[in-house]
Amino acid sequence: MASPFKAEDARIPPAIPLPTPPISKFKIALCQLYVTSDKDRNVAHARETIEEAARKGAQLILLPEIWNSPYSNDSFPVYAEEIDANKSPSTAMLSEVSRRLKITIIGGSIPERSGDRLYNTCCVFGTDGKLKTKHRKIHLFDIDIPGQMTFKESKTLTAGETPTIVDTDVGRIGIGICYDIRFQELATIYAARGAHLICYPGAFNMTTGPLHWELLQRARAADCQLYVATCSPARDSNSSYVAWGHSTLVGPFGEVIATTEHDEAIVISEIDYSLIEQIRTFLPFQRQRRGDLYQLVDVQRLNSTRTS
Numbered sequence: 001m002a003s004p005f006k007a008e009d010a011r012i013p014p015a016i017p018l019p020t021p022p023i024s025k026f027k028i029a030l031c032q033l034y035v036t037s038d039k040d041r042n043v044a045h046a047r048e049t050i051e052e053a054a055r056k057g058a059q060l061i062l063l064p065e066i067w068n069s070p071y072s073n074d075s076f077p078v079y080a081e082e083i084d085a086n087k088s089p090s091t092a093m094l095s096e097v098s099r100r101l102k103i104t105i106i107g108g109s110i111p112e113r114s115g116d117r118l119y120n121t122c123c124v125f126g127t128d129g130k131l132k133t134k135h136r137k138i139h140l141f142d143i144d145i146p147g148q149m150t151f152k153e154s155k156t157l158t159a160g161e162t163p164t165i166v167d168t169d170v171g172r173i174g175i176g177i178c179y180d181i182r183f184q185e186l187a188t189i190y191a192a193r194g195a196h197l198i199c200y201p202g203a204f205n206m207t208t209g210p211l212h213w214e215l216l217q218r219a220r221a222a223d224c225q226l227y228v229a230t231c232s233p234a235r236d237s238n239s240s241y242v243a244w245g246h247s248t249l250v251g252p253f254g255e256v257i258a259t260t261e262h263d264e265a266i267v268i269s270e271i272d273y274s275l276i277e278q279i280r281t282f283l284p285f286q287r288q289r290r291g292d293l294y295q296l297v298d299v300q301r302l303n304s305t306r307t308s
């Protein structure tokens with residue numbers, strides 16, 4: 001039977017052309033922070049580190065997943081903050097520092113309380129200090145590798161319901177949190193919506209980190225031909241959840257541009273969005289998909305075009 005789809009219908013709705021970013025070259029800082037059980041200390045330390053990164057010329061700052069609290073189901077309810085109700089000391093700090101230093105901050109993630117629910121939430125601040133958007137981790141980290149790594153975020157957290165892509169002074173950025181990186185459909189949808197960069201605050205661990213952390217970042221970047229940036233907490237071997245570290249920037253050819261080991265570090269590196277167009281011209285597979293054989297549907301965009 002003939003396929004009802006044409007080859008060019010690779011995605012429904014079709015891909016948006018890459019938008020022209022406000023600037024195409026700038027410095028990003030990945031702040032791999034050491035996280036303690038003292039929230040005030042974590043917030044003050046994040047502020048100092050952001051200030052240092054900005055002094056070194058970074059215009060975009062990425063923080064780690066769960067940087068104001070230990071990464072544990074026992075801690076999430078205790079450290080959670082109400083973001084929408086303006087009762088969040090962590091995001092108040094991010095708002096103040098982004099406005100004062102005129103930088104864009106992808107604020108890693110913190111446990112968010114909303115009514116009787118908790119989320120793992122990333123807040124994005126623009127150069128005016130305003131909260132531009134927030135992303136609630138869509139795919140919760142529920143795994144069980146016997147004797148090695150068992151974690152069940154769904155014990156305390158609720159999954160987010162929407163992919164998040166945002167226009168900033170440093171380009172169009174898609175957001176995912178940690179386990180979200182394992183779902184290539186999300187990254188592909190961000191690429192189809194014109195993202196230049198996908199930021200994944202993440203805390204992989206000593207079991208999955210060595211095998212998958214870099215592999216997945218490079219795969220997302222090479223599949224989508226865009227930049228991928230990750231930021232992990234620094235490793236604390238005494239913690240109940242030991243993070244892998246290795247915050248990394250990957251370019252649109254799938255190449256590691258900058259990385260670090262597991263200690264505290266600020267990884268500063270240049271992003272040049274003109275490379276995206278160049279790579280897509282050299283290797284034009286974005287335009288060679290066989291939409292007559294397979295499809296990826298962006299449900300959110302499809303619904304919004306149907307209702308508008």
Ligand SMILES: NC(=O)CC(=O)C(=O)O
Nearest residue numbers: 141178179203204205208
């Ligand atoms: N912590 C996570 O959300 C994900 C992770 O560690 C993994 O996928 O591995």
